[in-house]
Amino acid sequence: MLNIDWHQLTLSELVIMVFVVLELIAVMVALVAMLWVRSSTMRRQSLYAAVKNRLIDLISRMQPENERESLQNCLAALTTLSRDQQRRLLTELAEYAGGGGDQSDPVFAQLFTAAGLVPEARANAAARPWERLRVIREARALGDPAGLLDKMVRDGVPDVRLGAFEALCNLGRADEALVALPVVATDGRLNRMRTIDSLSNARPFPTDEVIALAGSQVPEVRQVCVASLGQARQRQGLDTIVTAVTDSETEVRIDALRALAELREPSTAQVLIAALEDERWQVRSEAAKAAGVLASPATVQALARVLDDEAEWVRHNAALALMKCGQPGMAALRSAAANGNTWAQSSLAEARLMPVDQGPLGGAASTL
Numbered sequence: 001m002l003n004i005d006w007h008q009l010t011l012s013e014l015v016i017m018v019f020v021v022l023e024l025i026a027v028m029v030a031l032v033a034m035l036w037v038r039s040s041t042m043r044r045q046s047l048y049a050a051v052k053n054r055l056i057d058l059i060s061r062m063q064p065e066n067e068r069e070s071l072q073n074c075l076a077a078l079t080t081l082s083r084d085q086q087r088r089l090l091t092e093l094a095e096y097a098g099g100g101g102d103q104s105d106p107v108f109a110q111l112f113t114a115a116g117l118v119p120e121a122r123a124n125a126a127a128r129p130w131e132r133l134r135v136i137r138e139a140r141a142l143g144d145p146a147g148l149l150d151k152m153v154r155d156g157v158p159d160v161r162l163g164a165f166e167a168l169c170n171l172g173r174a175d176e177a178l179v180a181l182p183v184v185a186t187d188g189r190l191n192r193m194r195t196i197d198s199l200s201n202a203r204p205f206p207t208d209e210v211i212a213l214a215g216s217q218v219p220e221v222r223q224v225c226v227a228s229l230g231q232a233r234q235r236q237g238l239d240t241i242v243t244a245v246t247d248s249e250t251e252v253r254i255d256a257l258r259a260l261a262e263l264r265e266p267s268t269a270q271v272l273i274a275a276l277e278d279e280r281w282q283v284r285s286e287a288a289k290a291a292g293v294l295a296s297p298a299t300v301q302a303l304a305r306v307l308d309d310e311a312e313w314v315r316h317n318a319a320l321a322l323m324k325c326g327q328p329g330m331a332a333l334r335s336a337a338a339n340g341n342t343w344a345q346s347s348l349a350e351a352r353l354m355p356v357d358q359g360p361l362g363g364a365a366s367t368l
Helices: 011-060 064-078 083-098 106-114 118-124 129-142 158-170 174-184 189-200 207-213 219-231 235-244 250-263 266-275 281-294 297-308 312-323 326-338 342-353 362-367
Strands: none
Touching: 011 064, 011 083, 064 083, 064 106, 083 106, 083 118, 083 129, 106 129, 118 129, 129 158, 158 174, 158 189, 174 189, 174 207, 174 219, 189 219, 207 219, 207 235, 219 235, 219 250, 235 250, 235 266, 250 266, 250 281, 266 281, 266 297, 281 297, 281 312, 297 312, 297 326, 312 326, 312 342, 326 342
């Protein structure tokens, strides 16, 4: 033991010793607290994993004759978790089982409702944005058991209403999502691209409603409608897309040409030829790319003319398109190359280097 003569210690030394003792006590308390938190966390994780495995086992063995009993056993297992963990687990299992939408097993929505979790979801739908995003994730995975998405798609926060829009499209309710399109489409370019992707992948696709909205006064809405009609390959919207090729907005014209490339409709060759004369080089470039996808000999003369376009990308895409137009296209390239057109010369050189079966003329590539 330390032999300390307390009477000889100065006040400053006593203060230092007190602080040292307090620091040691604080360190010990912190260590005990950390051990307790770690132990509690491990127990919760272990319990969560056990309940998860239990639910997977019960649901995988569920049959019509034992469905009621299995649901009761699932609910009994869920009650061992906190309410927050119950919501998280059911969402996780639903996402794992089918990714939401029409592929999601309805048993998870039944359990969500039977466990009394709907009121909490509704409360979160009016809480902070990140909590509303969580509700949207639950709704997307479970099939919207609380019926909140139709309201959340009108939310005042862009990310929230976009998430609800995507969820509705994923659940086959794109017609309900369209009510928010005039707002979602104007929330920025990135959100607009996500809107196009989610809407074009929606099944069933709301063709008539999208065609009607394509006449909107808002250019961003027209762009989303035209692009989604093309990506979804809705031939019913061909007239709408053709009309959009001459839209007043450049972005709409570009997406209309991309949509025509998706549809690959031979009757639109003249539309592409006219677009090659557009005042904006971006539109002419996209028209050349679309003509390459169509690969119609009818576009050869127009593509040959734009080999001398002032814009580099137009010349580049025109040369590539001519490579895909068969013998007439290759003849146009050879003629332009003979007149010193470097893009035609480069395309012909590229065609010669291609494997025979991948060349622009298939087995006849060796004759270039």
